[in-house]
Amino acid sequence: MLLALLALALIAVVLAMPLAVRRLEQWRAERPRRSERGAAHSLDDLYDPGRERRAEQRARELLRSCVNEEEWGMYRDLGFIRVAGRHARREIDRGARSAYAYLVYPHKPIVAYVPQTGQLLSEYCVEFPDLTGGGGRHRLPASDDVLAKWMALTSDEDRVIRRANMHLIGRQLDPARVRRDLWRLAEWERRRGDRQQVPQSQR
Amino acid sequence: MKPGHGEVLLAEGDPSVQEDEERLVEEFRRQLDEGMWAAVPVTNSGSGRREAQMVKDFADIPPESERVIFFPRASGG
Numbered sequence: 001m002l003l004a005l006l007a008l009a010l011i012a013v014v015l016a017m018p019l020a021v022r023r024l025e026q027w028r029a030e031r032p033r034r035s036e037r038g039a040a041h042s043l044d045d046l047y048d049p050g051r052e053r054r055a056e057q058r059a060r061e062l063l064r065s066c067v068n069e070e071e072w073g074m075y076r077d078l079g080f081i082r083v084a085g086r087h088a089r090r091e092i093d094r095g096a097r098s099a100y101a102y103l104v105y106p107h108k109p110i111v112a113y114v115p116q117t118g119q120l121l122s123e124y125c126v127e128f129p130d131l132t133g134g135g136g137r138h139r140l141p142a143s144d145d146v147l148a149k150w151m152a153l154t155s156d157e158d159r160v161i162r163r164a165n166m167h168l169i170g171r172q173l174d175p176a177r178v179r180r181d182l183w184r185l186a187e188w189e190r191r192r193g194d195r196q197q198v199p200q201s202q203r
Numbered sequence: 204m205k206p207g208h209g210e211v212l213l214a215e216g217d218p219s220v221q222e223d224e225e226r227l228v229e230e231f232r233r234q235l236d237e238g239m240w241a242a243v244p245v246t247n248s249g250s251g252r253r254e255a256q257m258v259k260d261f262a263d264i265p266p267e268s269e270r271v272i273f274f275p276r277a278s279g280g
Contacts, residue, residue, distance in 0.1 A: 152277055165279035
Protein backbone atom coordinates (compact mmCIF):
# COMPACT_ATOMS: atom_id res chain seq x y z
CA MET A 1 0.00 0.00 0.00
CA LEU A 2 2.74 2.42 1.04
CA LEU A 3 4.76 1.49 -2.01
CA ALA A 4 1.77 2.18 -4.27
CA LEU A 5 1.27 5.60 -2.64
CA LEU A 6 4.94 6.44 -3.10
CA ALA A 7 4.76 5.39 -6.75
CA LEU A 8 1.66 7.57 -7.26
CA ALA A 9 3.39 10.51 -5.58
CA LEU A 10 6.44 10.06 -7.81
CA ILE A 11 4.26 9.96 -10.94
CA ALA A 12 2.44 13.10 -9.80
CA VAL A 13 5.75 14.92 -9.29
CA VAL A 14 6.99 13.87 -12.72
CA LEU A 15 3.73 14.96 -14.38
CA ALA A 16 3.76 18.29 -12.56
CA MET A 17 7.37 19.00 -13.48
CA PRO A 18 6.73 20.55 -16.96
CA LEU A 19 4.05 22.77 -15.43
CA ALA A 20 6.42 23.90 -12.71
CA VAL A 21 9.20 24.58 -15.22
CA ARG A 22 6.78 26.62 -17.37
CA ARG A 23 5.66 28.62 -14.35
CA LEU A 24 9.30 29.21 -13.41
CA GLU A 25 10.09 30.45 -16.92
CA GLN A 26 7.06 32.76 -16.85
CA TRP A 27 8.15 34.10 -13.49
CA ARG A 28 11.65 34.72 -14.79
CA ALA A 29 10.29 36.47 -17.91
CA GLU A 30 7.91 38.69 -15.96
CA ARG A 31 10.34 39.57 -13.22
CA PRO A 32 11.32 43.22 -13.63
CA ARG A 33 14.90 43.71 -14.65
CA ARG A 34 16.41 45.75 -11.85
CA SER A 35 19.63 46.30 -13.64
CA GLU A 36 21.83 44.79 -16.28
CA ARG A 37 24.02 43.32 -13.59
CA GLY A 38 21.03 41.71 -11.90
CA ALA A 39 19.95 40.17 -15.17
CA ALA A 40 23.43 38.85 -15.79
CA HIS A 41 23.43 37.18 -12.41
CA SER A 42 20.12 35.46 -13.09
CA LEU A 43 21.62 34.01 -16.26
CA ASP A 44 24.62 32.90 -14.24
CA ASP A 45 22.31 30.97 -11.98
CA LEU A 46 21.19 28.74 -14.83
CA TYR A 47 23.34 25.66 -14.77
CA ASP A 48 25.28 25.06 -17.93
CA PRO A 49 27.29 21.84 -17.66
CA GLY A 50 29.57 22.78 -20.55
CA ARG A 51 30.37 26.30 -19.43
CA GLU A 52 33.28 25.43 -17.17
CA ARG A 53 34.79 23.11 -19.77
CA ARG A 54 34.55 25.77 -22.48
CA ALA A 55 35.95 28.39 -20.10
CA GLU A 56 38.91 26.15 -19.32
CA GLN A 57 39.58 25.56 -23.02
CA ARG A 58 39.61 29.30 -23.64
CA ALA A 59 41.80 29.81 -20.59
CA ARG A 60 44.36 27.29 -21.86
CA GLU A 61 44.54 29.09 -25.20
CA LEU A 62 44.95 32.42 -23.47
CA LEU A 63 47.68 31.05 -21.20
CA ARG A 64 49.50 29.54 -24.18
CA SER A 65 49.41 32.86 -26.02
CA CYS A 66 50.89 34.77 -23.07
CA VAL A 67 53.65 32.67 -21.48
CA ASN A 68 56.98 31.46 -22.86
CA GLU A 69 56.95 28.33 -24.99
CA GLU A 70 58.95 26.48 -22.33
CA GLU A 71 56.46 27.48 -19.63
CA TRP A 72 53.51 26.38 -21.73
CA GLY A 73 55.15 22.99 -22.33
CA MET A 74 55.79 22.70 -18.59
CA TYR A 75 52.15 23.37 -17.77
CA ARG A 76 50.85 21.09 -20.50
CA ASP A 77 53.09 18.18 -19.49
CA LEU A 78 53.49 18.64 -15.72
CA GLY A 79 50.51 20.75 -14.61
CA PHE A 80 52.48 23.65 -13.14
CA ILE A 81 54.77 26.50 -14.19
CA ARG A 82 58.09 27.62 -12.72
CA VAL A 83 58.62 31.35 -12.42
CA ALA A 84 62.02 32.72 -11.48
CA GLY A 85 62.25 35.06 -8.50
CA ARG A 86 63.41 38.58 -9.30
CA HIS A 87 65.42 39.36 -6.19
CA ALA A 88 69.02 38.43 -5.59
CA ARG A 89 70.37 37.64 -2.13
CA ARG A 90 73.62 39.41 -2.89
CA GLU A 91 74.52 42.02 -5.47
CA ILE A 92 77.08 39.60 -6.90
CA ASP A 93 74.30 37.10 -7.70
CA ARG A 94 72.39 39.60 -9.80
CA GLY A 95 72.27 38.58 -13.43
CA ALA A 96 73.18 34.98 -12.71
CA ARG A 97 70.63 32.19 -12.22
CA SER A 98 67.82 33.20 -9.93
CA ALA A 99 68.45 32.51 -6.25
CA TYR A 100 64.91 31.23 -5.80
CA ALA A 101 61.92 30.35 -7.92
CA TYR A 102 58.21 29.66 -7.59
CA LEU A 103 56.11 26.71 -8.62
CA VAL A 104 52.71 27.94 -9.76
CA TYR A 105 49.90 25.40 -9.45
CA PRO A 106 46.26 25.98 -10.39
CA HIS A 107 44.12 26.74 -7.34
CA LYS A 108 46.90 25.79 -4.95
CA PRO A 109 49.48 27.85 -3.08
CA ILE A 110 52.54 29.18 -4.87
CA VAL A 111 55.63 27.34 -3.63
CA ALA A 112 58.96 29.14 -3.25
CA TYR A 113 62.10 26.99 -3.44
CA VAL A 114 65.82 27.15 -4.15
CA PRO A 115 66.51 25.71 -7.63
CA GLN A 116 70.17 24.92 -6.91
CA THR A 117 69.44 22.76 -3.87
CA GLY A 118 65.75 21.91 -4.20
CA GLN A 119 65.14 23.29 -0.72
CA LEU A 120 61.49 24.20 -0.22
CA LEU A 121 61.06 27.63 1.35
CA SER A 122 57.41 28.52 1.86
CA GLU A 123 53.86 28.41 0.57
CA TYR A 124 52.11 31.58 -0.54
CA CYS A 125 48.34 31.19 -0.44
CA VAL A 126 46.78 33.57 -2.93
CA GLU A 127 43.46 33.67 -4.73
CA PHE A 128 41.69 35.88 -7.22
CA PRO A 129 38.18 36.26 -5.84
CA ASP A 130 35.07 37.23 -7.75
CA LEU A 131 34.75 41.02 -7.44
CA THR A 132 31.56 41.30 -9.45
CA GLY A 133 29.23 40.55 -6.59
CA GLY A 134 28.72 36.90 -7.41
CA GLY A 135 29.04 36.01 -3.78
CA GLY A 136 32.36 34.26 -4.30
CA ARG A 137 30.66 31.15 -5.64
CA HIS A 138 32.71 31.10 -8.80
CA ARG A 139 36.43 30.94 -9.26
CA LEU A 140 38.68 31.35 -12.25
CA PRO A 141 39.22 28.39 -14.55
CA ALA A 142 42.39 26.49 -13.60
CA SER A 143 44.50 27.86 -16.47
CA ASP A 144 43.30 31.43 -15.82
CA ASP A 145 44.33 31.04 -12.18
CA VAL A 146 47.82 30.02 -13.32
CA LEU A 147 47.96 32.91 -15.79
CA ALA A 148 46.84 35.40 -13.14
CA LYS A 149 49.61 34.18 -10.81
CA TRP A 150 52.13 34.26 -13.65
CA MET A 151 51.16 37.84 -14.60
CA ALA A 152 51.21 38.97 -10.98
CA LEU A 153 54.62 37.38 -10.30
CA THR A 154 56.33 38.49 -13.49
CA SER A 155 55.00 42.05 -13.31
CA ASP A 156 54.94 42.90 -9.61
CA GLU A 157 56.29 40.04 -7.53
CA ASP A 158 56.46 42.08 -4.33
CA ARG A 159 52.83 43.12 -4.47
CA VAL A 160 51.43 39.62 -4.93
CA ILE A 161 53.73 38.17 -2.27
CA ARG A 162 52.72 40.93 0.15
CA ARG A 163 49.06 40.15 -0.39
CA ALA A 164 49.50 36.39 -0.06
CA ASN A 165 49.33 34.50 3.21
CA MET A 166 52.70 32.91 3.80
CA HIS A 167 52.96 29.54 5.49
CA LEU A 168 55.61 26.96 6.06
CA ILE A 169 55.69 24.16 3.53
CA GLY A 170 53.20 21.45 4.35
CA ARG A 171 50.18 23.49 5.35
CA GLN A 172 48.26 22.83 2.14
CA LEU A 173 50.70 21.03 -0.10
CA ASP A 174 52.35 17.75 0.67
CA PRO A 175 56.14 18.42 0.70
CA ALA A 176 56.79 14.94 -0.70
CA ARG A 177 54.58 15.71 -3.64
CA VAL A 178 56.31 19.04 -4.28
CA ARG A 179 59.72 17.31 -4.16
CA ARG A 180 58.43 14.73 -6.60
CA ASP A 181 57.25 17.58 -8.86
CA LEU A 182 60.73 19.10 -8.72
CA TRP A 183 62.17 15.73 -9.75
CA ARG A 184 59.60 15.51 -12.58
CA LEU A 185 60.58 19.02 -13.64
CA ALA A 186 64.28 18.11 -13.69
CA GLU A 187 63.52 15.00 -15.76
CA TRP A 188 61.30 17.00 -18.10
CA GLU A 189 64.05 19.57 -18.65
CA ARG A 190 66.63 16.83 -19.22
CA ARG A 191 64.45 15.13 -21.84
CA ARG A 192 63.65 18.49 -23.41
CA GLY A 193 67.35 19.30 -23.57
CA ASP A 194 68.04 15.95 -25.20
CA ARG A 195 65.33 16.50 -27.79
CA GLN A 196 66.69 19.92 -28.65
CA GLN A 197 70.24 18.61 -28.98
CA VAL A 198 69.36 15.72 -31.32
CA PRO A 199 68.44 17.84 -34.36
CA GLN A 200 71.59 19.95 -33.85
CA SER A 201 73.83 16.87 -33.74
CA GLN A 202 72.19 15.51 -36.90
CA ARG A 203 73.13 18.61 -38.88
CA MET B 204 39.15 36.94 -16.79
CA LYS B 205 35.84 36.41 -15.09
CA PRO B 206 35.38 33.81 -12.38
CA GLY B 207 33.03 31.12 -13.58
CA HIS B 208 33.41 32.17 -17.21
CA GLY B 209 37.07 32.60 -18.01
CA GLU B 210 37.98 34.93 -20.82
CA VAL B 211 35.36 37.51 -21.75
CA LEU B 212 35.88 40.11 -24.48
CA LEU B 213 35.08 43.50 -22.95
CA ALA B 214 35.89 45.89 -25.75
CA GLU B 215 37.96 46.03 -28.88
CA GLY B 216 38.97 48.74 -31.24
CA ASP B 217 41.77 50.73 -32.77
CA PRO B 218 43.20 53.20 -30.22
CA SER B 219 44.30 55.47 -33.05
CA VAL B 220 40.64 56.06 -33.90
CA GLN B 221 39.25 58.62 -31.47
CA GLU B 222 35.84 57.01 -31.10
CA ASP B 223 37.40 53.61 -30.38
CA GLU B 224 39.92 55.09 -27.99
CA GLU B 225 37.21 56.79 -25.93
CA ARG B 226 35.34 53.51 -25.66
CA LEU B 227 38.52 51.61 -24.70
CA VAL B 228 39.48 54.22 -22.10
CA GLU B 229 36.00 54.12 -20.61
CA GLU B 230 36.09 50.32 -20.31
CA PHE B 231 39.63 50.39 -18.94
CA ARG B 232 38.60 52.81 -16.18
CA ARG B 233 35.46 50.85 -15.41
CA GLN B 234 37.45 47.66 -14.90
CA LEU B 235 39.97 49.37 -12.64
CA ASP B 236 37.17 51.05 -10.68
CA GLU B 237 35.70 47.60 -10.08
CA GLY B 238 39.00 46.63 -8.49
CA MET B 239 40.48 44.58 -11.29
CA TRP B 240 44.16 44.51 -12.10
CA ALA B 241 45.23 45.16 -15.68
CA ALA B 242 48.25 43.50 -17.26
CA VAL B 243 49.78 43.43 -20.71
CA PRO B 244 51.82 40.42 -21.86
CA VAL B 245 55.10 41.74 -23.28
CA THR B 246 58.48 40.43 -24.35
CA ASN B 247 61.40 41.67 -22.26
CA SER B 248 63.75 43.45 -24.64
CA GLY B 249 66.79 42.38 -22.61
CA SER B 250 66.16 38.71 -21.91
CA GLY B 251 63.74 38.05 -24.74
CA ARG B 252 61.44 36.29 -22.30
CA ARG B 253 57.73 36.78 -22.01
CA GLU B 254 56.45 38.54 -18.93
CA ALA B 255 53.57 40.73 -17.87
CA GLN B 256 53.50 44.44 -17.30
CA MET B 257 50.95 45.89 -14.89
CA VAL B 258 49.24 49.03 -16.13
CA LYS B 259 47.34 51.50 -13.97
CA ASP B 260 46.60 54.08 -16.62
CA PHE B 261 45.48 53.76 -20.22
CA ALA B 262 48.47 55.86 -21.27
CA ASP B 263 50.82 53.27 -19.73
CA ILE B 264 49.76 50.58 -22.20
CA PRO B 265 52.66 49.87 -24.56
CA PRO B 266 51.65 51.05 -28.05
CA GLU B 267 52.57 47.75 -29.67
CA SER B 268 50.45 45.66 -27.31
CA GLU B 269 47.46 43.88 -28.77
CA ARG B 270 45.45 43.34 -25.63
CA VAL B 271 45.04 44.19 -21.99
CA ILE B 272 44.02 41.41 -19.64
CA PHE B 273 41.94 42.30 -16.58
CA PHE B 274 41.91 39.89 -13.70
CA PRO B 275 40.69 40.00 -10.10
CA ARG B 276 43.22 41.43 -7.71
CA ALA B 277 45.08 38.93 -5.58
CA SER B 278 44.21 38.39 -1.97
CA GLY B 279 45.44 36.01 0.68
CA GLY B 280 43.90 32.60 0.29
